[in-house]
Amino acid sequence: MCRCGHLPYARPRTWRCASGVVEEGSTRRKDCGSGDGMPDGRGVNPHALRQGAMDNGQPEVQHRLDGAGEGRRWGCLRTRVIAKALATALAALFIGCIPGRPYAQPPRVPQSLAIPAGSLREALDALASASGTTLLYSPDLVAGKTTSGLSGRYAPGEALRLLLRGSGLEARDAGDATFTLRPAPAANGPGSASQATRRQLSAPVQVRDLETIELGGMTITGTRIRGGVTPSPVITISAENTREEGFSDLGDVIRSVPQNFSGGQNPGVPSLGYSGAGIHNQNVTGGSALNLRGLGPDATLTLLNGRRMAYGGMAQAVDIDAIPVEAVDRIEILLDGASAIYGSDAVGGVGNVILKRDFDDVVIGVSFGGASDGGMATREYTATAGSTWGGGGLITTFKNARADPIYVRQRDYASVMRDPTTLYPGINLKSAVASMHQAVGAVAEMTMDAMMSRRDQLYNVASPDGWINRVNSETTTKFAAPGVRFFLPNDWTLALSATRGTSEHIQYQRRDTAKTGDSTLSVHDCLCNKSTVYEVGADGALFELPGGEARVAVGAGYRRNEYLHFNHLTGTPTTGGKEGSRFAYIEADLPVFGKPDDIGDGNRLSITAALRGEDYDSFGGVILPKLGLIYGPSADLTLKASWGKSFKGPTLRQRHLAPYVMLAPPAYFGGTGYAADATILADGGGNRDLGPERARTWTASLAFHPDSIPGLDVEVTWYDIDYTDRALEPITNFSEALSNPIYAQFIEHAPTPATLDERISDAATFHNFVGAPYDPANVAALVNLQHTNVARQEIRGVGLSGAYRFNIGDGSISLRGSAIWLDSTQQNTDLQVPFDLAGTLSNPPKFGCRLGGVWTKGRWTMSAFVNHKGGVRNLPRDEKTASFTTLDAALRFATTASANVLPGLELTIAGQNLFNRVPPPTTPWLPAYAPPYDATNYSAVGRFLSISLSKQW
Template sequence: MRVGLMISVAMVAVAAASPAQAQADARSYEIEAQDLASALRRFSAASGREVLASAELVAGKRSGGVSGRYDADDALAQLLEGTGLGVETVEGAFVLRPFGGNLAQQHEPEREIVVTGSRIRGAPVASQVIALDQDSIRNRGQATVAEAARTIPQNFGGGQNPGVGRNVPASSGVDVGGAASINLRGLGSDATLTLLNGHRMPYSASRQSIDISAIPLGAVDRIEVVADGASALYGSDAVAGVANIILKRDYEGFETRARLGAATRGGAFSQLYAVTGGGTWAGGGLLLSYEFLRDAPIYARQRPFGGSDPELTFLPALKHHNIVGTGHQDLGGGLELDFDGYYNWRSSWAQYSTNATSRINVPATVENFALAPSLKLSVGAWRATLLGTYGQDHLVVATNTYTLAGALTSTIPNMYRNSARAIEANADGPLFALPGGSAKLAIGAGYRSNHFENFRGPANISNIDRSQDSYFAYGELSLPLVSPDRQMPLVDRLNLSAALRYERYPGIGEIATPKLGLIYGISPDLEFKASWGKSYRAPTFYQRYQLQSLYLAPPSIFGGSYPAGSAVLYAEGGNSALQPERATSWSATAVLHPRGAPGVRLEVGYFHVAYRDRIVTPLIYASQALSNPLYRDSVTLTPSAAAQAAIIAGAGEFRNLTGGAYDPTRVVAIIDNSNVNAAQQTVQGVDILGSYRFDLGASGGLRLTVNASYLESDQRLSALQPETVLAGTLFNPAHWRGRATAAWESGGLVVEGAFNYTGGVSDVRSAPAAWISPMATVDLTLRYRTGDGDGPLSNLDLTLSAANLFDALPGRIATTLPYEAPYDSTNYSPLGRFVSFGIAKRW
């Protein structure tokens, strides 16, 4: 749950519940040291209590945080320690004032609640929520949303991401245009739904991934990740889970920020310059944030494990301009107008070679934007929203071949354009009273349309220009049956939730996805969470409409022994009859926050995903299609003339590789290696989240955190084929990935160290399999913030960071071609030690 801080000209209000819900029961709080405004927002989210204060009162103040189980009064008192502020309670709300001061004139508080994992404002979520706020991201020395996402252990580096090597199988990853995406559990960037303030964003390139590098960090309040199936709430793509980039609701002031950094082994010189500004007024607010980034490439010659081509780029050159705007205005009568929007321009450049006489470079430019206005009407405790979104992602890429002397010999253009538009109406609010609080309902319905264009040149038979509409409706119910104030033995808290979504895709079909959730607190120290649900992913345009190629070829190419003159029809490419991929997910989590050890919180969660009808090309080795009985589902022997005519009629191109004329009587088999709903995957594992914060008195405070994930996954391409292990093998997620941090804060100084671990993988491309060693790195960041004031050295935020302090490098893998990266580029980074210095100033 996330509660936004509303700053008007005279007042700041944080609201999560009505005064009638303001109970004095003890709750668990985990609020790290940060600026006071953010700490109050976190407190309101956790306590369900209003906090009122003048904007001037909280400006520039910091809180030491609170960790442990407290009643609301004690938790707030600890947050305010050392701020010079006191508190009074007025009609159930906390009102802050200077010690000895009088209450300011009171105003009606504004409220905005952004929840990831639920459509109901303020509803608890029965799945683990991984959260990073901007302050903690800066404490790491990170400067972009993409950098922060890469350190989340549940996020796999494959899929659509910069630097994914050309030897990575298409099913595991690709880099088209330098976009960065989130790929939870390694199920694919297209199976992870990424939202901006709860809104969908346009797809990028051909993979239906979402480009998170388009959002400047200066506008971001928080990134929340729910690594659990969520199609019942959000629709297609949320198989592995959902990530929500939540923007700051209000911002008062102006900040400039810069960072310079480079890899100590060479390459990756990085420049970042950013500006964020905003203002608030009675009933409204506006924030604008701009970010410029330029990253130099890393070449193979700059690393000791280089490879056969010294000019191969391990990481591409990147440059981007990003801008985000978000605003809101109270129109009176309970009506509010909100707006979110962004624009991104990015260029990327990479190069490789396929032989010793030429070189290929791949320049790309991307423009994308999205607009999301909404109109909200509050009637009592209910709120109705009418939301519209429109966005587009336009990528132009070329593959240029040069001689070694620099003469251009050929160019292959390619253009991808994705556009998305949607309209949705929804409402949520309380229904009736239950012993644990109010039962709440969310309902909604809407229309969404996506358009995809792939243009490779005039009259090119590979061009695609297609649209897909969908219509949806959903409902979600939250039932708080028992709350802590009931003081029931063995039942401290009990909450049930249920959701159902129906979606219709004309031309594809209909699908309904349910989800159930349970939160059971056995005591104030221990609670259990469980969820079960179904999810789906609609086939991509490229999977459906990619050129269907048909080849007439000798049977010997496919392992067949037939009389001379025999032929085989071999098909590959898109399949317009594809159906949605479907998954059943469940999870169970234990959460420990013992009263006897204040500041300790530990979550251990098990997850299981059974993913079926995955879209694949069924032949791993086409050369064995006629000799390996495992592939017989994809082979039609002695096909009739009618069957041959049908597959020829459906092909976009037909190529005769036999050297003779096509004769249907000589065709001994049809081999279909087109995209098909055939594969089954099972993904399971354990996530461990922990934190411990304690006060060191005059020496400051120390906070320890850990996020570790263990993953097992396997796949069966068809019913006849054997099960193969994915996790722990080359170009698939490692079994173990984790990050542990220790941060010490005293006054304006923060020193944070982090230990990152990615387990080893087996290279099973040859026998015996080769072992690729794990990679462990240490990060160290020093951050210092000067005090408030008007001088040139006031309001400064200085950061010195060394990522991968001891310069660890990835293990080498076997390569045969010059364009192949000699390391697993989906799991390990070639960056080495990266040192950066950042400076920010608030004006």
Template sequence: MFENKFNALRRGCSTVAIALALTLAGAGVGHAETKPVLFNIAPKNTAQALLEFSKQAGIQLLFPYDEATKFNAPALKGEFSREAALAKLLEGTNLEIAGVTDKTISLRVKSKSTEQSHNDTTQDVVEVIVTGTNIRGANPTSPARVMGRREIEDSGFSQVGDVIRSLPESFSGGQNPGVIGASSASIGNQNLTNGSTVNLRGVGTDGTLVLFNGRRMSGDSFFQGADVSAIPLSALQRIEIVTDGASAIYGSDAVAGVVNFVLRRNFEGAEVSARTGAATQGGASEKVFTALGGRTGADSFLLANLEYAEQGAVRADDRDFTKAAPADHWLLRPQTRKSLLVSAGRDFGGDARLSVDALITERRSATRSRRTATTTPTVGEVFTPSYNIASALEFSLPGDWNLRATAAASGSRNSTWSGTLLATASFTSRKNSVRYGEVTADGTLFTLPTGPVKAAIGGGFRREDYRNNRAPSSSYIEPTRDVAYLYGEALFPLVSPSNRPGLNALELNVSFRAEDYSDFGQSTNPKVGVRWLPTPDVTMRASWGTSFKAPSFTQMYQASIVAIYQANILGYSGTGTALVTSGGLTELTPETSESWTFGADWKPARWPGLKVTTTYFSIDYTDRVVQPIPNLAVGLSDPIYSSFVETPSSARLAEVLASADITYNYSGGSYDPTKVVAILHNTYQNASSQTVRGVDLGYRQNVQMGRHDIDLFANATWLTLQQQTVAAAPEQTLSGTLFNAPDVKARAGASWRRARWSATGTLNYVDDIRDTGVKPERRIASWTTMDASVAYRFEGPGVFGDGLKVVASVSNLFDRNPPIALSPATTNPGLTYDSTNASILGRFASLTIVKAW
């Protein structure tokens, strides 16, 4: 039944999205000069002059604020067309117009290279970062990193998941391909569906909010972290990563940060590409085919992307490093992906604008595992269709106010068949979906002598659904929650941009969000951010705020299980039996956090193209939901678990058994209530806390040497992640240990361009970690790999002419095997490596051919 409904919805979404996109697309490309406007702008800093221009011209202006503060604009008095007025204000700056519509003008930093190919998008439009604020044009007070189109292409990756896992801020554990045997460190370290998730700071895939073109994506599978593997890399303009708590803006899940995948809405033309590759040690064959088309006009745009991808398996006998494991055990799973994306928009008469984004995907992945050579292999298949569709209608209001109404729906389903070759396969199904509508208004409240005070206010309603299996399965649940919310944000310019030393500019950002959940209650979260420019070259920023994560459906509504054991198995010194409870708990409350960040950005005018950033971050994450007794063998003997032990009456025993959905008897005999000595409560509870402290460093510089264009870059993260599982337990340091985030992770390299050639080399570093699964603990060595790519762009007539590019890429160029870790082999014989911090892929070589028109 559900499959038919899901497929019907998928076909319907595709049809509606394509039809709407084609309807919206019919508009011209040219921009006629506008009628004269009476301007009266005094000489001032260019950033302040551009804000005044935006107000007097009645148009939204998006521009790199930090760059504009480095220049001064002349007086502008009299009647000018907006084009002529803007040209005068930009004289002598390094800014230029990147895009124009009837209601928006985008500026960017001028490119230093004049040798761009037809339809080349590697020079990124530099606009204000849209993630982390509801105010148009607001400057971020939280640490924010942007991977632009050029950086995405230079990475040599073909999948969004690979890009995210390469970032120093992101931990590769959690729900990600290749994770094997890591659930001993965290129940969330499992590769259930071969999806890719984002795990900022290593706090868990459910602690990072993921947005697709600014819209919330649904969770996926058992742990409900958003799967980003379906997002086509070829359709992205940039990836924005805010590494700060952001529940005051976005609500639940934005504890460690927010990642927003932004589409190439300014793409003009058509592009097809084909990529093939394989691991040189064997396996992991890859084929990716992409077709991309776009059109931008004076009042409309259209982007469409179609992608098909295949990826082969890596078997244990493909690697000398894992020869001791059963030969047909898969280290990396095979899979196929298909996706259709359509994004379109149109400006109706200048006062109303409509846009729609639709992404329909399906992914199939197979599994094959064998613990030892004598055991029967377990095989399976996972089918994961998903959809993300959203529409926004914007209206221009009096003054510079803007009203935006958004409706969005996102969902995914995992249908899994698994079993042995000699037995009938079992079937499980999980479904996640989210639907919401919200309205936001933003604009200028009033104007101070230091500048306009801007604000945003809005609210909405969201419905989230989850289904685990199907009735009448004992594990069947199908809960729903409704969320109503209100939010507000204000930006105060305390000191206007000027050339005064030590106090060039100062801004204060204040935001809040209140949410009311139908199943557990309310959560209200504030945030305060400060942005201070002591000089035009230096930006100091600080933020404080609280965030939260709603308990997952699994944690609240999973079937209640009671298991009966001999008490001595659980650490009891006498005879008798004991009950162990597990499963969901409807009385759970949200996980909460308090975040601090302090940072600085240096962009010296004397060295254009250089940017250095540093950020200190701190997260206190409390009330984390866990099953509090990770080792049942000491549940009745270790005093730290005494608060979870109950000495029951006969009536209490009857109550607990009657409330169980599933009962197992592992005691070896019949149940006798008179012999029960204790109940051990291991249901999900708000019992754990974590702290994360660390520093991010970033460096990027563009260097021009004659006809050579060189980009240098480096990013590194130092962090300490500590956890207290229950209040009575000692605090443990998780970072730098097996199956947890490393203490240090870094990525650095250089990209070179000249005429038709370009090349990139990148070093990746993962710090050494401790193997805590062996006694005494053993050091697992650090892991350093190198990636490289070379591209050539053809010119001239014919097939090998303008728009044709060939790219050769190699990841792990020197074929470094993962460092040896002994303890993983105790549960997975022959697999002696940490699958969350090192990849078994080895050297992977690929060739990509791109043709653009």
């Protein structure tokens, strides 16, 4: 008795071959050519049918067998056909004896797959072998095509759809675990199965108009509904993009995205607030935080596999660079407000870092680099190992990266500053991540993601009169996120999850005095953050609409944040607080018409809706709606629009910062005409009555993806954000507090003694600058310096993203890029005239772009990208900087683990800013301490060259 690995066909079928006709079930084996093996003229290359070598050198069609014997193969196939027919008859008889039991086909159970990027043909073979499916296609159809690969838990059909994205091909389900491949018809509408195959994951800055979903980990960006769609634009940067462009960490990756502002928490930004743009625009931890459209690192939500990480430092920033890039499958950036989906902080958008799954290799890597002008000497060592088993898998990554500081003596344009001031800190990062999943039959899947990192930072600030502040900091980040998902009847799932994150930033600041030679420890603080989240959620189908199933996701949970600023010199906390919130949400995806598998005129309409409610211990509740629309008038166009409300809760530092009062003469606040003994009392610090910052967002986009030009995708996006109730210290210029009418609402003239006593009793410290005892009778005015919900920002602009991939010879070229035009203004008080943010010092430029291409041929990959940032205005001095344009390039040589020569080897030579452009000069507001350029937009690194080598086993 012979054994067949798989029965490829369930019904008689005739295959036309170059040398004749072979009927299914026939005992005769025909020698078929590779050019016309399918009924419609295409060749054959399935899992159960593969090409072999004949004595005459011509390919043949063979059946893959577990048993031996060349002449028994077609007989075995006939036996299997007969056996299946008998089994089907018996099953039908049995089912017919059970009243009311409908016939159901065996479910296509998702399974763990890990298929690397590269040749599409090799990827299809790997999918067929791993999933036991049959794929029918002509070898010519996939020749020269590549895929971005996949890693996760997928049903075979979904995995095939993802592998075919950007190839111009579609898969048609022929039944019985058999799929045929063919060119995607031009008539299919946006969002259909064939249209979905056109989306490319290979674009570094590419907007996708369909869902962003990994079924295994249920990591979804922009929607919580499995298979749902998002009306918001999403940038996808895959691991292959990162390797192609020579990036070694996620900080470099996000700084290359034009929609992200490199100010805020960023190692290139001056520390101790010397950038002149407030506490939210300085380097505290040495990490890198997303800061979409310059709204602040606390207004962009950062997730790891869809879970929240703990805040770092003091401004609710999340260090995305703590995640080792070697463990990352892709990062997806949602360019729209999404608080109705994810809750607080998602005002500017959401960054979701998705880890690799089912990694079954060991990779060791080293990298060395440095700046050609000196400094930034880097050494990186990485190790990644993974394993898969029945229904589960584990991946672990460890990274040790060191970078030397850049001193002002190493840059001529910074000679005005005193050595050993650093322009870029020295950093030592140790980071480890682990991700595991395990299926429990077809009942449930358990997951566990964990990460730990420690970042040591060193920077110096030297004054002209001789003292030097030497700052060392240690930031330890921990993250653990267990979860379980139950697979319920009728395609419903129930998920339970918990997340625990901590960030402990310990800072040592020592002041060296040149005149005396003294060295004094002046600061020893801990900025400690903790985050805990518990959540339960379910999703599934409700009913059928003309366009498909109406699906819904519902959930509820609890989140708790803790913040403590502890002074180790005094042994007492200076700031601290806790806050809990309860939340519930519902989201719906309604496909009104145009089923994804229809082949017609391409018309498709989907409506999405979400509603979330949160109740905080401090300021109470918020209700957040979001509505979206996706319309495909033809196969070549997709229109999307969304409207929603988002919010950001006040930081615990803003609410719990130790309150203080100070007594000063009126002249200190710009007052004139007061009595000689008059005084002014000002109170500042935290404000426990702060409410949430609120935003209304509009987004609309038009995507052009012509079927007549496979591989081309272009999308233009318009956005408008009205961001109100921003919390800040409203009087930004103390010397005008009493003279400038825009501050009138924060001045209380002739305050009562009871009011003054209340402010003084609430204060932790009292500062007297008048040289006389406090007398309430002499206080002429009370000045409010506390954080207040008063500012308003308006942000609007246009974004353009595109990619075009085509074959050239036996290689391929991928052209891709993104550009943004931004206009934003701010109004600190109701009486103030709005002033510009975008295009001014320490804010995003009005225009930025990154354009380039990648050429791939065999084992070689070469990329080149141009980065451009417009100039910014220094408003106090009425000067504008020049623009800043740089060129990045990388050359990579890589072999597969199964290659005969140098297996599993990857060598990359990369360079950033190859022409060594120096940052455009400007006059800083503190010339002795701040660098003479805008460090939030332009880098002091200069030309940076690196070489990386890795080996895979």
